[in-house]
Amino acid sequence: MDMPISAGSGVVDRSKKNITIRRLLLQLRAFIALIILFTFFAAYSDGFLNENNLIILTKQVAINAILGIGMTFVILTSGIDLSVGSIVGLCGMVAGALISQGLRIQALDAVVYFTFWPLVVIVLIVGMIIGLVNGILITRFNVAPFIATLGTLYIARGLAMLMNNGATFTNFADPKLGEPAFVKLGSEKLLALPYSIWIMAVMGVIAVFLTMKTPFGRQIFAIGGNKRAAQLSGVRVKSVTMLTYVISGLCSGMVGLIIASQLRASHPATGEGYELNAIAAVVLGGTSLSGGRGAIGGTIIGAFVIGVLNNGMTLENVSSFWQQVITGIVIILAVIIDQVQQRLQERNMV
């Protein structure tokens, strides 16, 4: 029945140099934008290159970048995770409860207080469990990712509120209570950089390795690009998709820990709206919301762009209202450039 409509388009010679340079510039656009922004604020804003300011900046960026790393996995499969902010809040509260109240075991009539490492592991597991719930809802019950994670957004936030009846856990630094090592996580530095930056870097390297160097990563791209073709190639679409939500939950749990340790307290409303910041970082980094295209590195750069922009504007006393307007414009511009790039690519290919 069908005529060979696309037959004979032939092999393409894309060696023309100017095209290559243009493409390179487009692909590195987030990085170029970051350099321009950084130079701009370094030149015009006095406090910008101040060591303290840079540390504040990177601490903010780390939080968004870690969430963005998890989000990138999910978005690459053409999913979305709206629950990350709530998981941050819930995991912070779990950490707070374990530190200040311990875990009451009814049968033994005892209260267990955890040391640093078990505490971290438990909190991360809580984050992964919420992620697993997302994954199960999406792959086993066929709930659309947007809806499933919108549901868990409310559920996790509600649970966070229930942990202490809407109240905050405070005074993690109190030597009588729990674990002093936990506070160090948020306050101390390694080689002049806060721990959270190192955590971001390590997680970033692992994530780049996973996406670029393992079958799991390749399969994520395949699922996002063409789920049916992936399935027929023997990819376990459901398991792989589920795992991306677990990773996102893990990243959220990590951020919950970092924030709680930095504030030395955990508040149940922590993380509200973080999911949108994370999505913005992913999109700015050039990952396609329809899945199959993108990179972890882009997301981290995207998080830096947002961070530098906000930090610089704050230093320059741009009102926070205008900051929001400008951030919005930058995100939309990034997506428009993305569309232009795709169209150029298609045209060069025919």
Next chain:
Amino acid sequence: MIAAAQIEKQVDTTPEVILYTEQISKIYPGTVALDKVNFHVYQGKVNVLVGENGAGKSTLMKILAGVERPTEGRLLLEEQAIAPHNPREAEELGIGIIYQELNLFPNLNIAENIYMAHEITQGNAVIRHKEQEKRAAELLSRLEQPIDPKTPVANLRIGQQQIVEIAKALALNTRILIMDEPTSALSNAEVEVLVRVIEQLKANGVTIIYISHKLEELMQIGDYITVLRDGHLVAESPMSEVSLPWIIERMVGRETTATYQPPKHEMGEELLRVDGLTLPRPAGAGYLLENVSFSLRAGEILGIDGLMGAGRTELFECLMGLHPHAKGEIWLAGNKAKGSSLDQRIKHGLMLIPEDRQREGLVADLSVAQNMLLASLKKYMRVIYLSKRKERDNVTRLVRELAIKVSNIDFPVSSLSGGNQQKVVVGKALLTGPKVLLMDEPTRGIDVGAKEEIFMIMRQLAARGLGIIFVSTELKEILTAADRILVMSKGRITKEFLHDEATQQALVEASAIGHELVRKEV
């Protein structure tokens, strides 16, 4: 009227020609889809268009419906030259088309579907639902199908949905209605209803252009028949003057370009045995596959013939474990296939090359190399990561073996031609180390040269001891490439032929078993 040289029979000039394509050609890069076709469409008649896949029927229809523009030639509607640039313009000229895959909105009701994008409105803004429903009801009763126009289309059977499509065309005052394989998804009872509706349309002066693969059916419905072959119009005649063998002969042509190459090697042991494979229809009665049993030996190429809906694709899907509720046993090299997940079947040595490259075979965003490696990633692991060298070695080996024309294996797979894309899919399958390859329409949408290459590759793979099962709707392909042929119809295997016993005629007859129409009472 101009009598073209290639038309065999002089056509009776009594009925009026409403539409005429004068020397229409359509050239795509690499292929000539239509070559100077002079097609007559007779007023108020059922004008049947037949031809094998790739003969140019679809292209011709798309040109008439304004979807494609001809490269050369012109269209004459009642002797006026027309050039519809898009479907909307064709509609305004009174030419409508019903595609094989219906274009309806299941979430909307019948009336809303009929008047989609042509809504009856108050002051060009507000839809007059009552009026639309009234007129829709009139149209449906004109077609003798009194269905409530407020029924959501999702609740209708396929046959009824087709009636809605027809009503939609009538609402636009369509004078020429093109129907592309309208019966391919219909039950026998629904086909009878459609035949009556077509009679009704003719009585109302509507001209029908009817495309079908089911030769017996169109012999009953048609008034005129036009045969296309390889982009040429080879014959045109009143239906009353032709016979089934006449049609087949014209469709196929006497000479075949490629010839069967008998295997130069001995057939090996039994690789695959399928025993009593049965797949019930998802909803309601009947079977998509009914008690299908056969076997395949190493080095053998088995062709499966059958019409659309005969169960060929479902057979492959069952073999790959995509229908967990299918019953029956599958044995691979003497081992019963356990489990029903696709990756287990791949481990057993089965691999599918799906029919639709774009939708099922390839990930367009990934590179040639990444696509090829996708089904066998675990093999390129070094400890915990993918070894770039192992990946590269395997891809370049297959690019060489399959003679894939690609300047850089890191380019997106979408930059390749259809034939080379198909080879990438074949390469992906081979990298899984299969024992049995299942190829669903392996030559769909690729040009003639690439087709022959694909068949050569199949023969080479068979010589290496693989078993190959392939499905094709093109008889010529099955006859030239298969060592043994199974014919399916309505979910059952109706006939089996060795290569030497098979003829076109026999295959066509076997694939029509179960499709016989109740004779028209006039």
